[in-house]
Amino acid sequence: MWRGVCRPLNTLSDSLISGARGARYARCRTAPIRGFSAGKGDDFFKDVESELKKFRAKAAAALPGSDWTPLAVNPALPPERADVVIVGGGVVGWSVAYWLKKKERIRDGVRVVVVERDPTYSQASTVLSVGGIRQQFSMPENIHMSMFSSDFMRNINEHLDVMNEDPVDLQFNHAGYLFLASENGAEIMEHNYNIQRGEGAKVSLLSPTQLKNKFPWINTEGVVLASYGMENEGWFDPWALLNAFRKKAISMGVYQCFGEVTGLQCSSREMMTAGGEPVEFKRIHHVIVRMPNSLEFQPVECGLVVNAAGAWSRKVAEMAGIGTGCKDTMAGIPLPVEPRKRYVYVFHCPNGPGLEMPLLIDPSGAYARREGLGGNFLGGLSPSEEEEPDASDLEVDHDFFQEKVWPKLAHRVPDFQNIKVKSAWAGYYDYNTFDQNGILGIHPLVNNMYLATGFSGHGLQQSPATGRALAELILDGGFQTLDLAALGLGRLFSGVRALERNIV
Amino acid sequence: MLKILIPTLMLFPTTWLATPKWLWTTTTAQALIIATASLTLLNWSSETGWTSTNPYLGTDPLSTPLLVLTCWLLPLMILASQNHISPEPVSRQRTYITLLVSLQLFLIMAFGATEIILFYIMFETTLIPTLIIITRWGNQTERLNAGTYFLFYTLAGSLPLLVALLILQKEMGSLSMLIIQYMQPAPLCTWADKIWWAACLIAFLVKMPLYGVHLWLPKAHVEAPVAGSMVLAAVLLKLGGYGMMRMIIMLEPASKNLAYPFIILALWGIIMTGSICLRQTDLKSLIAYSSVSHMGLVVAGILIQTPWGFTGAIILMIAHGLASSALFCLANTNYERLHSRTLLLARGMQAILPLMAAWWFIANLANLALPPLPNLMGELIIITSMFNWSSWTIILTGTGTLITASYSLYMYLMTQRGPVTTLITAIEPSHTREHLLMALHLIPIIMLTLKPELMWGWCF
Numbered sequence: 001m002w003r004g005v006c007r008p009l010n011t012l013s014d015s016l017i018s019g020a021r022g023a024r025y026a027r028c029r030t031a032p033i034r035g036f037s038a039g040k041g042d043d044f045f046k047d048v049e050s051e052l053k054k055f056r057a058k059a060a061a062a063l064p065g066s067d068w069t070p071l072a073v074n075p076a077l078p079p080e081r082a083d084v085v086i087v088g089g090g091v092v093g094w095s096v097a098y099w100l101k102k103k104e105r106i107r108d109g110v111r112v113v114v115v116e117r118d119p120t121y122s123q124a125s126t127v128l129s130v131g132g133i134r135q136q137f138s139m140p141e142n143i144h145m146s147m148f149s150s151d152f153m154r155n156i157n158e159h160l161d162v163m164n165e166d167p168v169d170l171q172f173n174h175a176g177y178l179f180l181a182s183e184n185g186a187e188i189m190e191h192n193y194n195i196q197r198g199e200g201a202k203v204s205l206l207s208p209t210q211l212k213n214k215f216p217w218i219n220t221e222g223v224v225l226a227s228y229g230m231e232n233e234g235w236f237d238p239w240a241l242l243n244a245f246r247k248k249a250i251s252m253g254v255y256q257c258f259g260e261v262t263g264l265q266c267s268s269r270e271m272m273t274a275g276g277e278p279v280e281f282k283r284i285h286h287v288i289v290r291m292p293n294s295l296e297f298q299p300v301e302c303g304l305v306v307n308a309a310g311a312w313s314r315k316v317a318e319m320a321g322i323g324t325g326c327k328d329t330m331a332g333i334p335l336p337v338e339p340r341k342r343y344v345y346v347f348h349c350p351n352g353p354g355l356e357m358p359l360l361i362d363p364s365g366a367y368a369r370r371e372g373l374g375g376n377f378l379g380g381l382s383p384s385e386e387e388e389p390d391a392s393d394l395e396v397d398h399d400f401f402q403e404k405v406w407p408k409l410a411h412r413v414p415d416f417q418n419i420k421v422k423s424a425w426a427g428y429y430d431y432n433t434f435d436q437n438g439i440l441g442i443h444p445l446v447n448n449m450y451l452a453t454g455f456s457g458h459g460l461q462q463s464p465a466t467g468r469a470l471a472e473l474i475l476d477g478g479f480q481t482l483d484l485a486a487l488g489l490g491r492l493f494s495g496v497r498a499l500e501r502n503i504v
Numbered sequence: 505m506l507k508i509l510i511p512t513l514m515l516f517p518t519t520w521l522a523t524p525k526w527l528w529t530t531t532t533a534q535a536l537i538i539a540t541a542s543l544t545l546l547n548w549s550s551e552t553g554w555t556s557t558n559p560y561l562g563t564d565p566l567s568t569p570l571l572v573l574t575c576w577l578l579p580l581m582i583l584a585s586q587n588h589i590s591p592e593p594v595s596r597q598r599t600y601i602t603l604l605v606s607l608q609l610f611l612i613m614a615f616g617a618t619e620i621i622l623f624y625i626m627f628e629t630t631l632i633p634t635l636i637i638i639t640r641w642g643n644q645t646e647r648l649n650a651g652t653y654f655l656f657y658t659l660a661g662s663l664p665l666l667v668a669l670l671i672l673q674k675e676m677g678s679l680s681m682l683i684i685q686y687m688q689p690a691p692l693c694t695w696a697d698k699i700w701w702a703a704c705l706i707a708f709l710v711k712m713p714l715y716g717v718h719l720w721l722p723k724a725h726v727e728a729p730v731a732g733s734m735v736l737a738a739v740l741l742k743l744g745g746y747g748m749m750r751m752i753i754m755l756e757p758a759s760k761n762l763a764y765p766f767i768i769l770a771l772w773g774i775i776m777t778g779s780i781c782l783r784q785t786d787l788k789s790l791i792a793y794s795s796v797s798h799m800g801l802v803v804a805g806i807l808i809q810t811p812w813g814f815t816g817a818i819i820l821m822i823a824h825g826l827a828s829s830a831l832f833c834l835a836n837t838n839y840e841r842l843h844s845r846t847l848l849l850a851r852g853m854q855a856i857l858p859l860m861a862a863w864w865f866i867a868n869l870a871n872l873a874l875p876p877l878p879n880l881m882g883e884l885i886i887i888t889s890m891f892n893w894s895s896w897t898i899i900l901t902g903t904g905t906l907i908t909a910s911y912s913l914y915m916y917l918m919t920q921r922g923p924v925t926t927l928i929t930a931i932e933p934s935h936t937r938e939h940l941l942m943a944l945h946l947i948p949i950i951m952l953t954l955k956p957e958l959m960w961g962w963c964f
Binding site for chain 2: 071073080081083104106107108109110111269281283285301302303304442447448450473474475476477478
């Protein structure tokens with residue numbers, strides 16, 4: 001009797017099965033039994049099979065052993081409470097997360113959540129970077145940061161190795177950087193060289209003849225001095241470093257959340273300066289994280305927030321009120337970080353320089369490096385202030401290469417006159433418009449916002465040192481290994497620039 | 505008793521009819537008046553017996569210190585909650601205070617009960633406001649889990665107690681403590697009698713908590729708001745101890761043998777939970793586990809059933825109640841400023857808030873049983889009587905004392921000493937209310953050093 005009821009139901013469901021399968025399994029009675037009547041008489045039997053199936057599925061889910069719960073929570077939401085919320089899942093953010101976990105001396109000592117807006121990292125500066133690392137800076141702090149980072153990356157498996165996973169391979173090419181200086185840059189280069197040497201970087205100065213001897217493919221016309229990094233310089237794979245940090249941090253207990261920070265709920269306190277002016281101090285107590293493609297959001301109660309949002313740091317800082325006050329107060333000074341678009345072009349040169357080619361930087365600012373072993377090269381140029389491209393999207397301007405980059409590269413390396421452009425991409429510098437150096441420290445007006453941003457093109461290479469410095473600031477109460485007070489936020493308010501003269 | 509009960513009942517209209525501007529002031533003031541009135545209970549009319557004007561509610565030297573502690577704690581709870589409840593709408597604030605007051609009422613009736621069944625009913629009733637406070641006003645999602653653990657552990661333990669009490673009523677004909685103390689304890693020989701013995705005690709062992717059934721406590725303490733943590737640590741745990749002390753009189757002589765596993769569990773629990781304290785990253789969790797550790801000593805003291813054991817248990821219960829509640833208030837002052845309870849993030853507070861550091865110091869010294877505070881009195885009396893019961897326990901209790909000292913010092917050094925973390929350099933200064941709260945916690949401990957006869961119970 002039951003089967004007699006089932007058969008018409010089966011044919012009904014078969015006729016609903018799409019296309020070929022339905023035709024294959026259709027029985028002789030292909031037309032549905034039900035007529036056009038809206039009567040309720042048959043509904044019970046038609047629905048009961050599916051209802052029973054649903055009931056069985058629900059019962060199986062509710063029995064012990066399944067993870068069904070009446071208070072169904074979206075598992076993608078971040079936890080309701082965290083000690084440290086890191087806004088931005090680039091290499092700086094994950095480096096901070098890793099070092100925080102490394103320095104907690106007890107398991108689960110600090111609860112860290114990294115919030116990243118874009119799981120594909122389509123616009124992140126980290127992965128669109130050329131990936132170079134150099135010690136040839138003019139500020140001792142920058143030199144030391146890069147030296148430590150290079151040391152970190154050379155021994156990366158001592159630091160970021162995860163059990164049962166493959167060892168990390170950064171593909172660190174130790175080819176060095178070669179800066180070329182013309183007449184008016186030679187003195188600065190020599191001055192920088194002395195600073196670098198003094199801090200322990202292994203750099204050498206080359207005269208044009210020495211340069212020609214060492215790298216015969218260079219056209220030394222107009223070159224007065226060259227600075228060549230002999231050790232700890234080169235380029236590596238930024239994706240590998242990011243993923244290494246990420247995997248290790250997650251294995252140490254950092255929560256990863258994909259979502260966008262849309263607001264920072266703060267409490268504020270008014271105090272008086274000695275001169276009688278009111279100052280408002282803020283303290284972030286909740287970070288509002290919105291889920292991607294959804295209106296669902298979660299306020300994460302936090303102890304402190306690390307702003308590692310890169311090119312978008314200013315927007316995150318504005319959520320805490322930085323830059324939104326009156327123009328001539330401290331609260332009115334915004335975070336001077338803005339996205340600047342930079343192009344990278346990949347071209348193939350059949351008889352270009354060989355494996356010994358360092359990352360060459362022309363006095364005009366054009367740079368090129370070898371990419372891989374197939375005769376491909378990466379090249380680019382930082383445009384001058386007037387020619388800054390529009391940073392609203394990452395569209396590549398190919399004319400820029402034709403008109404600006406190629407002539408300079410071809411002049412410097414004659415072999416590059418004969419090239420074919422393979423592809424190009426654009427990425428953002430988190431450009432610090434104040435002095436093009438990283439901003440590292442705690443904001444004076446927002447008592448629990450730490451910043452690690454504004455590195456203007458050398459953030460990736462300094463990320464291990466940045467992470468360690470920020471972790472020391474948070475957990476040890478001050479810098480322990482490298483004193484990066486020169487990169488603190490005080491200079492933004494005092495107006496004293498920490499200028500880095502060697503910006504590529 | 506009525507002079508305590510009626511004003512407590514009248515706190516309900518006070519809460520609901522006071523103007524919002526004066527709500528907290530009036531309730532605190534009335535609660536303080538009740539607390540002062542409860543001090544008159546300490547004037548025992550007879551040295552060893554009950555003081556009661558009616559057959560239902562009475563006090564004796566065992567219940568009086570706990571009653572006074574309960575009444576004393578209500579104004580402190582209201583003081584502590586003032587800041588974190590103030591952003592909420594006024595009716596919700598009134599509800600919160602009503603819950604605290606109702607908890608107070610049930611606790612007074614529990615400690616003042618002369619009938620064991622009234623005690624049992626009040627014992628269960630206190631679960632309800634506590635559950636509401638934990639699950640509604642707690643801070644994280646885990647509070648639902650914490651509430652479930654809290655409720656069901658205690659309920660599962662106390663259902664056998666109900667059955668045991670009904671059996672006792674049938675056997676003895678009365679469940680009044682005034683009468684039962686004079687009855688012959690029944691010889692417990694059959695297997696069912698042994699189960700009855702266990703049923704009498706399990707509810708209180710879960711409430712104390714004993715080490716094996718202590719899992720609800722860290723959850724409940726950590727997830728509860730400050731007033732919930734205070735009342736849990738200070739009074740609700742002592743309900744278990746008080747109940748055990750009342751029941752165990754009639755459970756002789758079987759207890760001599762049957763109590764062995766529980767004594768051992770309690771002693772082992774002191775060491776285990778003390779060691780767990782050393783590995784905690786969450787401040788409130790550390791204080792919660794230290795409560796389990798201290799209560800383990802109390803359980804051991806009660807179960808050996810000697811006069812000194814009982815005396816030490818009562819003294820330690822009172823002293824621990826005040827000290828633990830003080831520590832939870834201190835942890836809350838940290839939490840309100842930083843929204844984080846992690847030990848690693850808030851260090852070197854002594855440089856920022858030196859006066860609060862003084863309170864931290866005294867509270868931690870009280871926790872580690874520094875002489876001459878009553879914490880040491882209680883611990884020492886229990887350890888001595890346990891040594892008399894069996895010499896080997898000195899190993900466990902001695903190690904426990906050592907571990908207690910180390911985690912209390914660890915807590916103090918982590919929060920107050922060390923490098924000043926950048927997170928706390930710009931926090932709000934301490935409020936006078938917080939200083940008052942701490943003073944009202946710690947001054948009674950210091951004063952009790954001078955007159956411990958108030959706490960000794962009726963065995964001395």
